[in-house]
Amino acid sequence: GNSVTQMEGPVTLSEEAFLTINCTYTATGYPSLFWYVQYPGEGLQLLLKATKADDKGSNKGFEATYRKETTSFHLEKGSVQVSDSAVYFCALTLSGSARQLTFGSGTQLTVLP
C-alpha cells in the first residue's frame, strides 16, 4: 500500500536555525507530494507541493524537492522564526486530482526566541 514516513518529533530549534524535516514515501505509482502545516487550533494549510520527480516546491522560505530515486520529499528552511512553530505533515496522493491524501504522522516544531 501507500504510506508516508516522517521523522519523529518533537523538534525544538532556536530562532534563525536551519530546519530539516525528513519525509519518505512508499507508493505503487507516481504520486504528487505535499507539505501541510497545522497551527494550534486550526485546520491544515497547504505549504507547498510537487507533482513530478525533481520538482521543487517552495513557499514562505520553505522548500522541498521531489526525489524519486530516494523516494523522499524533505522539508527545509534556512532560518526558522518563532511563528513557524506548528505541526508539519507530509502527504501524498496517487490520483491526479487529490481524491485521497495519505498523510505522515506529523512533526511538531517548536522555535524558541
Next chain:
Amino acid sequence: KAGVTQTPRYLIKTRGQQVTLSCSPISGHRSVSWYQQTPGQGLQFLFEYFSETQRNKGNFPGRFSGRQFSNSRSEMNVSTLELGDSALYLCASRRQGSGANVLTFGAGSRLTVL
C-alpha cells in the same frame, strides 16, 4: 473569498448518541472530502463527495456516513458514538480543472465523546 466553513467547531456527546457535522466548501468547489484526526491514528481519509455522489471511501465502519447537497455543502454523520470517535473532523474542498490536486481544509469540528 470565504474559506471552507465547518460547524459546529466544538461539541460534546455521550456514547450511543449520534452526531451530524456540516461543511460548506469554497464557492465554486464541487468536491468535498472528510478526514478524521486523532493522536493515535493521525489523519485518516473518511470519504469524498462530488456532485452529490460518494466517489471514494476510507476504511471506516458503516456508522460513519455522509452526503452532499446540490449546493455542494456536505454533512457527515456518526451514529452510535463510541469513545474512540473522539477526534478532530476535517473537511476539505477542491475545485475541478487546473489546480485540482490541491485541497483546502476547514478549521475542523472537534468532537468529544464521553
